[in-house]
Amino acid sequence: MTENELFKRINAIAQSCDYKIYVVGGFVRDKILGKPGKDIDFVVVGDAMKFATVLKKELKIKTLVQYPRFGTFMANYKGYSLEFVNAREESYDFNSRNPVTKQADLLTDLSRRDFTINTLAMDISEENFGAVIDVYNGREDIKKGIIRTPLEPGKTFSDDPLRMMRAIRFASRFKFEIEQDTFEAITKNAERLAIISVERIQDEFNKILMADVPSFGLRLLEECGLLKQFLPEAIVMKGVEQKKEFHHKDVFYHTLEVIDNLAKTSNKLELRLAGLFHDIAKPRTKRFVEATGWTFHGHEVVGERMARAILKRLKYSNEIIDYVKKLVRLHLRPMALISDEVTDSAMRRLLFLAGNEFDDLMILCRADITSKNPNRVKRYLGNYEYLLKKVVEVEERDRIRNFQPPVNGQEIMAIFNCKPGRLIGEVKKFVEEAILDGEVENDHDACIKFILDNKNRFE
C-alpha cells in the first residue's frame, strides 16, 4: 500500500467520524528532505480515543497501544508504524515533565512543537490532499538547514528540556545549524536538563553518538553546557595535553576523532561508547616524569572503573557495560604487543582476554591512531596488520578465542579421587595457564595427560 493510498483510507475513516486529520512532524519534514520514512504521526482534531476504536475495526488491526491519559494511540499497519494524537495544548509544571494536556485546534498544537522543521502538517483531505500547512516557515528552515524553535526558545525548552538535546540530535543528523537565539537559550537553560529522566537523556545521547559524524553533536553538547550536565567526566578531558606522537594533543578532541573514526567502520553503539571512554581516566592519572614527559600510567584500569560507574549512572545495560569495560581495559594491549617481541603466548593471552570482542578491540586500536603524520599512521597500521596476521596463525592452531577448559570438573575429581572443592578450580586454572603459555595443547587428551604428569604438585 502506498502512503497516499494509506492517507486517503485514513482520512475517509476520520471523515466518517466527522473529524479532521493531518499528517504531522517528522514524516512531513523527511518527505520534504526527500527521505519519507515509515513512521507516521497524525494529529486528530476530534477524540483520538474514539477514532482508535473505529480505525481498529475498519482496518482490521489486531492490537493498538493506547494511552488515553495522553490522548494518543499507536498501531502497526502494512509495514507502517502509525501514531495518532489529539490536537492538544500542553502545560507544564516547572519541576516536572508531566504535562497537563487539553484538546486544542491544529494551529495551537503546531505552535507547541519543538522546532519549526517539525511544525509542518500535511492536509490529507480530499479537497486539499497534499497541501502543506506551514505557519512557522518550516519549509524555508529545512531548505536553509536551520534548527529554530517556533515560539520564544526559552518557553519551548522550559516546556520540555529534553528538546535541547533533540536540537543537537537533529542538527547532527541533518548537518543543520542551530539558529543563534535557540543555541543561546540552550546554553542558558542547560541546567534544566536535571528534571529529565536518565533514560530519555540516554536515548537522545545514543542517537547523537550514532550520527555519521558523532563529533559534530558532541562538540555542540560540550559548547552549550549540556554534556556537563550528564557527563562531567568528559569535560575534564578538555585541555589535557599528551604526547603528540600518535595522538592528538588534547584528550577531549582526540577522543572525538577516535569516535568519528569508529563511525566510519562500525555501526555499533557500544563500540562508540568504548571510544568515548577509552581515555576517560587520563586527566586523573596524568603525571609528569622528567625523562618521558606526561604519563598516564594505569589509565586503562582507572578508566574501566570510571566507565562502569558512569554507564551505570546513565542506566546502560549490563551487556553494554561489560563490553565497554573490557575494551577500555584492553585498549593498550595490542600496541604493547607490537613494541615487545611478540610471543605466541602473549598473543594467546590477549585473544583469551578479549574473547569475542577481539575484532572490535582491533577496530578501536586502529581508530585510536589520530596522528597527523601520514608516515606514522602508515607505520602503526602496518604494525596492526602484522599483529593480526600472527593472531590468525595462533588462533587457527589453538582455538583460544572462545576458550573453554578442555577438562571438566568430573574428570578432575576422578583423577584425584576427591569430592567437589577448591582443588577443582586450582587444577583448571593450572591447565588454563599452561595452555596460554603454550606448555600444553588446547586439547582434551593432551590436557588429561598433562594433569596426570603434574599430579604430584597438588598432593
Ligand code: CTP
Ligand atoms: N515533539 C516535540 N517535542 C518533543 C518530542 C516530540 O515537539 N520533546 C514533536 C515534534 O513535532 C516531532 C513529533 O512530536 O516532530 C514526533 O516526535 P518524534 O517521533 O520523537 O520525532 P520525529 O520528528 O518524528 O523524529 P524521528 O524522525 O527521529 O522520529
